[in-house]
Amino acid sequence: MSEGGRTMTQVDTAETGQGSPAARNGFRPGPWKRGPVIAAMALLLGLFMLLHSKIPNGTGGLGSLAETFLPWFGVFVPVLLAGALWRRSASAVVALLLPVTVWLNLYGGLLGDKSHPGGDLTVVSHNVGADNPDPAGTARDLAAAGADVLALEEITPQARGTYERELAKAYPYHAVRGTVGLWSRLPLSGTRPVDIEQDVGPLGDAKPVEARMADYRALRTTVATDQGPLAVYVAHLGSVRVNPRTGFWTDSRDRNARALGTALAAERNERVVLLGDLNGTMDDRALDGITSQLHSVQDVSGDGFGFTWPAKFPMVRIDHVLVRGVQPESSWLLPATGSDHRPVAAGISW
Known part of the structure; x- marks a missing residue:
């Protein structure tokens, strides 16, 4: 039979959400399995900042170039965090702890005012x-x-x-x-x-x-x-x-x-x-x-x-x-x- 130009099979499929394998199986990726690319990028960012001294300097001065702008790599953290929240990825959020920890260890001491009055x-x-x-x-x-x-x-x-x-x-x-x-x-x-x-x-x-x-x-x-x-x-x-x-x-x-x-x-x-x-x-x-x-x-x-x-x-x-x-x-x-x-x-x- 048809209803509004559609067969009953099409109506049943559309109304029951059985048009995709994930829906038919009742499966949706959990928060720990979402955003694997973002999680990988976060880990790479943290390792990059942690191991910057290992970047070779013999070819094109890459090591010195990276170290010159090293503090600015921290701007990628909020970008990746926004992506992790958008994907609702728990794994990506946890992976971001690495670059955050490394960046704060390197530059956290510069964030506050350490000046003292006086001086000779x-x-x-x-x-x-x-x-x-x-x-x-x-x-x-x-x-x-x-x-x-x-x-x-x-x-x-x-x-x-x-x-x-x-x-x-x-x-x-x-x-x-x-x-x-x-x-x-x-x-x-x-x-x-x-x-x-x-x-x-x-x-x-x-x-x-x-x-x-x-x-x-x-x-x-x-x-x-x-x-x-x-x-x-x-x-x-x-x-x-x-x-x-x-x-x-x-x-x-x-x-x-x-x-x-x-x-x-x-x-x-x-x-x-x-x-x-x-x-x-x-x-x-x-x-x-x-x-x-x-x-x-x-x-x-x-x-x-x-x-x-x-x-x-x-x-x-x-x-x-x-x-x-x-x-x-x-x-x-x-x-x-x-x-x-x-x-x-x-x-x-x-």
Whole structure:
């Protein structure tokens, strides 16, 4: 028989829900069997963050690239959680515990404010930018911050006179070597360049003396404080590039980091501060020779991640204050200037 153009068999099937094998058998995947793909992705994300140091760096610098943006892999957790809730997958939710635990272990300490009031000395470091359209305004902004010691990186010959003139009133002592400089309210002594290029030219040949002096990217000086001498290093490590053919190119940066690590190892002063643009994060294995000797003030006394680059939408912290033999009390960012980097500041005590 038919009813409205359909056979009774079709009517029975539609009304009883027996059109699918799952419905006929009364079977529907349970919450522990739903979302296997999401669960697998969550486990892979957790293992990736947990084992990031095992990622090979020999081909295209993949290890350093991953470590540069490692904190941002945490944004995948809420995305996967939304998918797990949509699928009502208990297994995926449980699998997400791995990346959440790993991420919190790596970066949970940066989420709170660990700063303390006070401090014997305030230091500021800023890559002022070779293309800065307003070096005079940048200098005035930095002077207004009231730091005792101010380090500048990427000083061009054209802008050097502007910085010296604008900062002279606030800082009676200063030293510039190549493209880096230090301005101080306290006396300086024993200033010397640190040749982190290791006298090597672009083709591996030895650089002429004049070229080395113009291209110095690091200096070391002694600041005379009431508590005794403080060794201060200012450094600007080589740039990194992401290239489709070569991958994450870090040769210059890595060479500079090794040379700077060697210089720090030879430093006899127990109290050391390193200020500068290291073109790398504290997670990047290429900086191990530096971070094994000094620790970041941001990890100890910061408030948040303190990303410094690019200034308009900071995504990574490549500008740092690292110390040894002194106590970090606070760490913060200053307002953006005409540079593409944000200035970093820290208060330290003895």
